[in-house]
Amino acid sequence: MQRRDFLVAGAAAGALALAGCSTGGGGFSLAEVIRRLLTLSSQRALARLMAPGGFYDSQIAQISLPDRLGGGRGGSVLTRVLLSAVVRDRLLKQVNRAAERGAERAAPVIADAIQSISPEDAASLLRGGGSAATGFLQARMGDALIPAMLPGIDEGLRLFDSAVVTDALRLATGIDFAGLRDDVTRKASNAIFAEMxxxxADIRANPRSTNDPLLIAALGVL
Incomplete structure (x- = not known):
């Protein structure tokens, strides 16, 4: 462990001791701090994203349409039809509603991954600041959310206003339903981590907002 990590870990452990937040065996778990931080971050993020309009209304998480949708080999008339504000807005709302369905399936996968945070990683993540722990979790999970979310997004795309998707994909060459589904799923996965x-970062800046003595004690040191 680097000297700075050691000092931060020691200070955090002291703060936890003062707060009475001990783990079994008389020790203090910095890993538990990171797990609680990530758990609360994911719960808040997913609750917002799974609410009606959660993705669509978010400046961070809104799912954009694939670049190829509206282009391809179609003639200029078809392209103008596809790029019309009405059609694009309806399709944009649909893919974002479908992302809400996918987010529901992401929650248990993220929860399981959070439990894998090791004590060895915890000290550096604690001092990392900002969204260090979320970035670490995303890198560790890789594409694990995609197969979990894909069935929900597939269902959402077929369920919500399916006629507009059918018409849009019929007019737009170069992308099919599966391509749209896969594009939305990958973007939704990235959006979840962005919201997390x-x-x-908000919790680190104001740990008292959590009302969690463990987070208040550990993050307050920093």
Whole structure:
């Protein structure tokens, strides 16, 4: 452990001791601090994203349409039809509503991954600041959210206003339903981590907002 990590870990452990937040065996778990930080960040982020309009209304998480949708080999008339504000807005709302369905399936996968945070990683993540813990979790999970979310997004795309998707994909060459589904799923996965990172940074900046003595004690040291 680096000297700075050691000092931060020692200070945090002291703060936890003062707060009475001990773990079994008389020790103090910095890993538990990071797990609680990530758990609360994910809960807040997912609750907002799974609410009606959660993705669509978010400046961070809104799912954009694939670049190829509206282009391709179609003639200029078809392209103008596809790029019309009405059609694009309806399709944009639909893919974002479908992302809400996918987010529901992401929650248990993220919760399981959070429990894998090790004590060895905890000290550096604690001092990392900002969204360090979320970034670490995203890198460790890789594409794990995609197969979990894909069935929900597939269902959402077929369920919500399916006629507009059918018409749009029929007019737009170069992308099919599966391509749209896969694009939305990947973007939704990244959006979840982006929202989590924002929540983590907010919690670090104001740990008292959590009403969690463990987080208040550990993050207050920093």
């Amino acid at each position: 990172g924002k929540e983590e």
